[in-house]
Amino acid sequence: MSTTSQRWLLASGLVLIGGAFTAFTFWISANWVMPTLLAAVAWFGLWRVFRTHLRPGEASDSERLAAGKRLDERDRALNRRVFAIVGLVALPLSLVCSYAVLLFDSLDARQVVHAQFLVVMLAWAMAGGHVLRRH
Amino acid sequence: MSSILYIMRSEVRDLRQQAGLSQAALAGVLGVSRQTINAIETGRYDPSLTLAVRIARHFQRPVEEIFHVDD
Structure with a gap:
């Protein structure tokens, strides 16, 4: 597996694990709708940062x-x-x-x-x- | 005292098209992003002296033949 693929896998894994953990934490708490939305926005932003760093030539x-x-x-x-x-x-x-x-x-x-x-x-x-x- | 605005024009687009290169190909050769080549061609970005010299070397022309400063 190439270095770029390994980095992609690591970035994807981190984003997915973080997202799943955050969603689970908010799900078991009393008010989970708003924090989950905020977490989704934050993780989407983080995903874009990862993608930009891994493929800067394709980024705007x-x-x-x-x-x-x-x-x-x-x-x-x-x-x-x-x-x-x-x-x-x-x-x-x-x-x-x-x-x-x-x-x-x-x-x-x-x-x-x-x-x-x-x-x-x-x-x-x-x-x-x-x-x-x-x- | 009146302020003087200098505007730089370049022949990069014409030279690139004559060479049959795409913006992405020229960017790859010079080690910059495609957007940088686009910004230079449209006059939104004045390249550094280093990049200007590298562009001139690539097209085998003097820098002043490619980049012009108008008062």
Whole structure:
């Protein structure tokens, strides 16, 4: 069996075992519908990451960007641009939020961190879309 | 102060078609993805100096004959 086939088998096995274990855990718990859906989405994402790393030549730009697989200089350039945009959004936001929490003691720091997390995640996705459209 | 925008055009598509190569075949020779060749041909991506030189060597032309910078 070739090395690629062995890697495919290992990746498939890990995804299937993980999926089965997660589904079983949620099935025996009280509320299993939503967590199972979330787990399915997560495992589908993981499967795409495995597939992209194993067959990068067949993957699209967005799949390679999402999986962190860099085939050539353009992939590295795309990654750098995305991180630059996310950094430009995240750094001032972090400074403002941190200062706001320090200055106004009454603000709920937990909510501020939740908002920061959401903004950074959204910025990441939007930066990826923007960079792929332009380059 | 006015800003100057430089736009790079390339002859990669014409040269590739003259050589009877597909984007995937040229990408394979240069060790890059097919999407990178497409992005260079459509002007969405300016290759690094290294890649530009390798493209020029592949087509046995000077770099400046393949890549042009317009003001």
